[in-house]
Amino acid sequence: MRFPFPLVFTVLCLAGCGGEKAPQPRAVPLVEAAPVTSRTFTDRLEAIGTALANEQVVLSAPVTDRITSINFADGGFVNKGQVIATLATGQQQAALAAAEAQALQAKQQLERIQSLQTRGFATASSLDQQLALANAARASADQVRASISDRVIRAPFAGWVSLRTVSPGAIVSAGTAIATVSDVSRIKLDFTIPETRLSSISAGQSIQAISAAWPDRPYNGTIATIDPVIDPATRAVRVRAILPNPDRTLKPGMLLTVSVASRQRQSLALPELAIVGDGEERFVFLLEGRKVKRVKVDTGIRQSGQVEILGGLQAGQTVVTEGVVKLTDGATVRLAGDKPAASSKPAG
Structure with a gap:
């Protein structure tokens, strides 16, 4: 049975029209926002320092002779004036x-x-x-x-002695090391800083040091001395800080990361997630009603998850802090607690 061509064409058109679906409207992005506030930012100077004993001396044989007695234990504590060893007399x-x-x-x-x-x-x-x-x-x-x-070798000060390497009865020559005595009740921490940062430190200033052996334990101390001479080769100056060490966890020779707080100031601040990078420039989304405006800002240092804002915003303005990746300039947003927008249904 043959159908007329106009009838077939009409049926196909109606079928095609009935199968099309209207595009769904885009959901309004849900974001979080917060006002711009101020907080304290601290400039910090970072360096690597070497730990030194408060006092340390290598006790050596003054003459060539036989050792008759050793009077210390490996790693033991000795008092000032205590006999360490004696040579034949x-x-x-x-x-x-x-x-x-x-x-x-x-x-x-x-x-x-x-x-x-x-x-x-x-x-x-x-x-x-x-x-x-x-x-x-x-x-x-x-x-x-x-x-x-x-020939009677005594400790010049109280401290802890090194591991013993000689024994009674051994013949030692003049200059042979018998023991090392170290006073580690406090630690001298030496580090260098560039001469360009010399104005940011001073004697008595607080420092914080971290050891790789104890990464979760900061050691607090103070700057004791600044070398009056700058190294002409490195253009750096040597600084010595003092760290209390009552439990002897710090050992001479350790490397420590030193942080010196040099200057504090009050500045505007935003969470790091609120900042959008575009090349060398930084932007935020300023909330105006339920629309956002892309605003360029000048940023400073980052500290504890906050970014210092040097320009572009004023205190009290509301900025999107989470959900910025979903936004464009002029976009409409909703906040937690807002009623969802009613979606429009396509016409039948």
């Missing part, structure tokens, strides 16, 4: 006995001549000669005592 003790005997004899002879001189039986020259002999004998004995004292 047998020959020196014998020499001291002989020197003391000569000094005693010279002293007794001097007393006899003094007695004779008061009675007129000794000349002044003989008295002077014997006095010189007595002084020489006493000086000789003192010299031997000093030699014996040099």
Whole structure:
């Protein structure tokens, strides 16, 4: 059975028209907004520092001789003046006995001549000669005592000693290290800064240091000294800070990240998510009613999730803080709590 062509064409057109769907309207984006407020921003100077002991000395053998005793434990604490080690003193003790005997004899002879001189039986020259002999004998004995004292090695200050590397009975030569004593009750932290930042630091200024060994624990201290001489090769100046170290967690030789708070100021601030980057420029979406306006802003430093606003906005203005990626200039938005816009239905 054949259908007339006009009838077929009409049916197809009606079928096609009935299958088309009207485009759905775009949903109004939901955003969050907040007023522009001010907060404190702090300029910080970052550097890398090396930890040094408050006091540290390497105790070495003054002469070549045999070690007779070691009086410290590995890593132990020693008091000021405590004997660390002793070297053999047998020959020196014998020499001291002989020197003391000569000094005693010279002293007794001097007393006899003094007695004779008061009675007129000794000349002044003989008295002077014997006095010189007595002084020489006493000086000789003192010299031997000093030699014996040099063979007794003592801690010059209280601190913690290093691991022991020598044993009693060993023959050591002059200059051989016996122990290292370190006072780590506080730490000297040395770091360098460029000469261009010299005006931003001063003695007594607070610093904060972080060690890789204790990343979650900041150490607070103060700048003690600024080197008066700038290194002409690096154009940097050396700074020394002092950090309390009562629990001895900081060790000499550690590298620490140093942060120095140099200047504080009050500035306008916005959350980082509110800032839109476009090349070198920065923008925000200013809320005006329920429409947004794209506004260029000048930004400063970032700190604790906030961005310093140097220009382009005023305190109290409301800015979109979340949802900026969905926005264009002049777009309509809705906030939490707004009723959703009624969607229009396509005509039938």
